[in-house]
Amino acid sequence: MPTRTPRIPTPDGVADAFAAFPDDDRRHPAVLMYPDAFGLRPVLEEMARELAGHGYYVLVPNVYYRQGPAPLIDLPEHIGEDIRPKVIAQLMPLVEAHTTERVLRDADAYVAFLADRAEVAAGPIAAIGYCMGAVLALRTATAHPDRVAAVAGFHAGSLVTEEPDSPHLLIPEHLTAEVHLGLAEKDMTPEGIATLDEAFDAAGVGHRTEVCPGTVHGFTMADTDAFDAAAFQRHRDRLLPLLGRALPQV
Template sequence: MPTKTLLIPTTDGQADAFAAFPDDGERHPGVLMYADGFGIRPVLREMARELAGYGYYVLVPNFFYRHGPAPLVDLPEHIGEEARTALIARLMPLLEAHTEERVRSDADAYLRFLTTRPEVAAGPVAVTGYCIGGLLATRTAAAHPGQVAALAAFHAPVGAAGPDTLAKITAQVHFGHAESDLTPEALDELNRSLDAAKVDYTSEIYPGTVHGFTMSDTDAFDPAGLRRHWDRLLPLLRRAL
């Protein structure tokens, strides 16, 4: 599986990024994948490679590039709860500085770069993301309704996007929520907003999961949750792309 480390030109500099794609000389649909707050690291590279193996060009940008290349902080091989708390404290100021204006500007640059890669087929693309990356993916899909045909977000605070943002989405959508992140009442409220916006979506709580369940390098990892994630993501991409 070919992989590359790339630099994406943006209005504020160059964002480092990881890309994986099939080694068959063909052009494949593009997928923009947003990492969680811990950023690009071995588990994200492995997930990108796995998704690429199903026939996609997968681009994972470092959305904290304004502060330096990934990884911005030293990450342990396994992020336990104590390490997670300390890391979040260091990363929170960067998350707070990543304004909606920056998200939109970066999304323009990421999609422009993705769709002009020689390995990427013409046509619509997908965006997917984890944790805060799921919120970035949601905002990206809303800002590019004619270009993004599929949106998937996992254990992500997608409700923070707000009804006005959700109403702009024309992509087919799947939201996979951690049981610890969302009450059934909050899920109903989110789904009512999606219904009101006439979004083509599935939105469900994954039973027995906690925030971060897709990430195998954390205490939150849930193998059944990760399998369910692939079982939802891959059919969505096949339908939309």
């Protein structure tokens, strides 16, 4: 499985990233994979390689590149509940600095980068994300409705907020992609889910929002205590058909 560590020019600097793609001479549909709050690290690279094995060019950016290349903090190999609060406290300034304006500038750069890759097929792309990455994926899709044909988010948060730039507010007029959201039991309230589904209905897009029973936030991440093997497989069983429908293979 070929992998690369591209450097992507943006209006604010150069973003480091990880890319994986099939070992052949064909061009493949692109998947922009946004990481969770812990950022670009080995478990995301492994997930990218696995997904690339299904016929996709997968790009995982370091969304914190303005503060330096990944990893920005000394992450342990396994993020247990005993050290999670300390790690989150270190990361919160980076998360808070990643404003909507920065997200959108970066999305423009990532989409443009994928369009120029010789390994990437012409046509639509997918944006997927985990935790805060689900917000980034949805913002990318609403900013680039002509390019993003599929959105997937897992253990997502902050999709429905009281802020004037809440992600759900852009859905009715700007989203054209098919969407799947897989949530942990306490990721969103029933009212929040209903608000989100109403926005998807108003956009007229295919969508599915489901709560994975017995899961906690972060259930796809094998380097954390939140990992749930059955829920991880369920997320793959939802993601691959979505990509298959939205991104035709060459």
